[in-house]
Amino acid sequence: MTQIQVKAAVLLIGDELLSGRTQDVNLQTIAKFLAPLGVQVAEARVVGDVPEQMITAINALRATYDYVFTTGGIGPTHDDKTADAVAAAFGVAIDVREDARAILQAHYKSASPLNEARLRMARIPDGATLIANPVSKAPGFQLGNVFVLAGVPSIMRGMLEDVGHRIEGGAVMRSVTVRGKGVREGDIAKELAALEAATNDMVAFGSYPWFSPPDSFGVHLVARSANAAALEKAAADLARLIESRGVEPERLE
């Protein structure tokens, strides 16, 4: 493809994601948020509340991808280590910053005072810009190409509202899914590969079998492309491929 590809990485932070206690949903939210902006998530990593792990991952990812999004580890407790790790990764200082403190000061009242623990949420690396938090106020921040967001999904989603306008995207990848009930992917694999090869890298095809107990099954064929005409042709090709198995194709969006 000749259009510009802009790629992002997502770094999910937290022991609870690795222990199995918590099921991550932020990766999917971020991927769906970025796609229409013309940014594809090309890699994700999950690390624990371990500064060395975070620093290594942040530096590897920000050097490789156009944007990096981190989630988790920016709360008031001792296991919230992300802001310090980002500062260390960039080699910059970090301290309580007045604009962030003012946001917290306006929010926390006498029943929930702005104590020493909560003030940790105003620690911002030098050179970062704040990311507004419309849900619980404590801000995220952007440093270079790294966006540091909360881990709680509702708060993370709220912060994305202050992220979109900072992104310079490229070609927008769109996808079409064609469903074939009762079709086995092994019966169409050869033809599918030939269809993809014929697009000269204009369209990427994916094949995803599905099973619905006790005995229903089929395949979802997905075409992804930044070129609208090529995508429409691909969708028609996929529908014909399903029809060739004697099955009525369903186009899903």
Added chain:
Amino acid sequence: MTQIQVKAAVLLIGDELLSGRTQDVNLQTIAKFLAPLGVQVAEARVVGDVPEQMITAINALRATYDYVFTTGGIGPTHDDKTADAVAAAFGVAIDVREDARAILQAHYKSASPLNEARLRMARIPDGATLIANPVSKAPGFQLGNVFVLAGVPSIMRGMLEDVGHRIEGGAVMRSVTVRGKGVREGDIAKELAALEAATNDMVAFGSYPWFSPPDSFGVHLVARSANAAALEKAAADLARLIESRGVEPERLE
């Protein structure tokens, strides 16, 4: 802690996980499967159907962790590239193997013949041992410390039955969760950090705020340890910490 720590990494493979089309659930399943065997998942990565990405990740993870588990990319279609990537990462040859072919031959009948595409699922790197697939027959495999599993969650879970007996685990980490409804983590953060520090790395404490719209909220305090006595003391400490806020603690399991 003086007990042996055994650590694993999980590598989730598939464009569909990065595009947001599919919500991964395999990381959580693997983490919960490994925990009682005495293996902690210490890192996870998600990569696309891109051989170079897979090879880099496989080699980085297998050199760092005791075990690596991959999911996805071992089906019959052109976008299934995991087996070849594992062979390339280890620098070994790969070809259709007779024992794997025999398994497929016994399964695929005339209506779904063992064609060229399906025969790709019998491609096994030299030196690997097969992992039984009780759901759809096409096997996974183990090469060195790397376990290569299917991506479809029901099939992946089935394959784990043939994995447990191959694992040499270490200390089993157990956890206790204490719930405090109406407690804000910022009000107990200082005391929580002091409790963790007093355990001399015997217990790890995590703090996870929760919100239940419209106006219910609280915190889950989690203690994790391989030492049963230390964990019980930690649970009692956390319960007292919640009580100190005038709230009845709930112990969850």
